[in-house]
Amino acid sequence: xxxxxxxxAAFGTKHLGAALSLxxxxxxxxxxxxxxxxxxxxxxxxxxxxxxxVGTVLVTPYxxxxxxxxxxxxxxxxxxxxxxxxxxxxxxxxxGDRPLRLVATAEGLPLYEKLGFRQTGRILQHQGIAAExxxxxxxxxxxMTDFSAITELDRQAFGADRADLIAHLAKVGELxxxxxxxxxxxxxxxxxxxxxxxIGPVIAGNAEDAKALVTHFIARxxxxxxxxxxxxxxGLSGWLEEQGFAHVxxxxxxxxxxxxxxxxxxxxxxxxNQALG
Numbered sequence: 549x550x551x552x553x554x555x556x557a558a559f560g561t562k563h564l565g566a567a568l569s570l571x572x573x574x575x576x577x578x579x580x581x582x583x584x585x586x587x588x589x590x591x592x593x594x595x596x597x598x599x600x601x602v603g604t605v606l607v608t609p610y611x612x613x614x615x616x617x618x619x620x621x622x623x624x625x626x627x628x629x630x631x632x633x634x635x636x637x638x639x640x641x642x643x644g645d646r647p648l649r650l651v652a653t654a655e656g657l658p659l660y661e662k663l664g665f666r667q668t669g670r671i672l673q674h675q676g677i678a679a680e681x682x683x684x685x686x687x688x689x690x691x692m693t694d695f696s697a698i699t700e701l702d703r704q705a706f707g708a709d710r711a712d713l714i715a716h717l718a719k720v721g722e723l724x725x726x727x728x729x730x731x732x733x734x735x736x737x738x739x740x741x742x743x744x745x746x747i748g749p750v751i752a753g754n755a756e757d758a759k760a761l762v763t764h765f766i767a768r769x770x771x772x773x774x775x776x777x778x779x780x781x782x783g784l785s786g787w788l789e790e791q792g793f794a795h796v797x798x799x800x801x802x803x804x805x806x807x808x809x810x811x812x813x814x815x816x817x818x819x820x821n822q823a824l825g
Contacts, residue, residue, distance in 0.1 A: 559592030566601035577742030613708030618823035690723035744773030
């Protein structure tokens, strides 16, 4: 079986079942709903061999500002035959001239470096069961009228317009905010994902506000399995360990081309997840 016998097709809803099987084979926690959300926000390609999906990749565009490449999976029986490279080539073509971001595994790192991606940091995945916590006074649930301020704060911190992502998260999850002098200076999202729920993105002006936003949702979910994907530079990892959320892995943040981070009034303390940034 050679990769030359493999066909490529646009990733459609009819491929979701096969994609779910591949992610389970890889040990990923994604549910059907998680794949549905990823595809709703993205374009993608599947590799098909003898009517069987043997590889996937998605490209999630944030307007023309950038795109993330994610859900790159190759069937374990097909690895080492160049299929990952062909999927990445297809994804790069889909993305057009947008700057690209992704989170790499150690196994995928050599390929991405060959394709011109450069490391920009480390992602640290924390997870555990939420303990009883008092709700912080500084946070409150977001209101419908907060959407514009939230998307603008996210744009400043992320460096791209993710209004479509934030709108989708608002439909499927809960949003909390911090206000200073009547202005929103931080926000966080909680939504169902994988084995339980994920807190992210978390964007705030400082680490103490980020901790308050995370605690807002911990306090609302005692006994629930929660996940937070933070960055090595955010300064939350040790605190998350203290809250009972063990560091269980992560990935390597990469970008192509390398773009210096813009000055912003806010910092990304946790990702929406490793696929979406």
